[in-house]
């Protein structure tokens with residue numbers, strides 16, 4: 001399995017000279033399984049760049065297939081979709097029907113207990129109030145799949161999803177391909193009672209890589225607990241690198257990767273957070289745009 005990060009930011013894109021190293025696009029990950037199946041996790045603004053890369057191959061000819069798994073439909077996880085060029089590639093006949101075999105094909109997954117409004121939300125952000133082109137205009141074949149039972153087999157990958165802690169809910173994913181396991185847990189807050197989320201522990205158990213929401217430092221998350229001033233982030237649905245380390249250690253994860261970097265964190269701040277995390281758990285990485293990991 002092969003993993004590439006196309007967007008690592010949380011909440012809102014942050015272009016600019018202070019975010020060059022880690023990148024300014026919101027969440028999008030590319031996963032290639034052992035049999036060559038393309039999985040895409042979330043459609044933040046990073047998916048625009050992934051789309052341009054995909055256009056150089058079969059997606060440019062209208063013969064590509066990909067599976068897009070959504071963690072949830074908050075804006076920073078869907079806002080790149082209208083700019084995903086491969087979704088515009090395909091042939092339609094005179095009656096406007098898509099021609100079989102000449103259209104890119106996308107399978108979109110959201111769980112019925114978290115995101116039963118995935119289709120409505122994606123359609124909604126392309127209504128003319130917000131965007132000039134509506135979803136039906138797209139020439140690719142787009143199919144929505146509610147993930148009943150939170151399990152799905154896609155190509156050589158067995159995928160398990162579980163609900164994690166986030167306003168309106170979020171899905172964490174465990175992607176098993178051959179002997180290797182990738183766990184993606186973004187937009188998830190740790191339980192307020194100091195325990196570790198059981199669902200997350202199950203998803204991350206013995207994973208090769210855990211990609212974890214480390215939007216805040218512990219001091220930013222709960223300033224009062226550190227004798228500091230400032231707003232508490234408790235209940236905002238995000239976590240810290242320290243909590244990521246706790247999960248990684250408890251679940252015996254081989255490598256922790258921090259993501260969903262806060263818009264207020266410039267390159268220097270993210271690098272500092274990475275150093276603090278590495279001092280406790282060597283090998284921990286802060287994800288950056290373009291980071292490729294093999295597992």
Ligand SMILES: [Zn+2]
Nearest residue numbers: 010011076187
């Ligand atoms: Zn987010």
Ligand SMILES: [Zn+2]
Nearest residue numbers: 072074166187
């Ligand atoms: Zn969210």
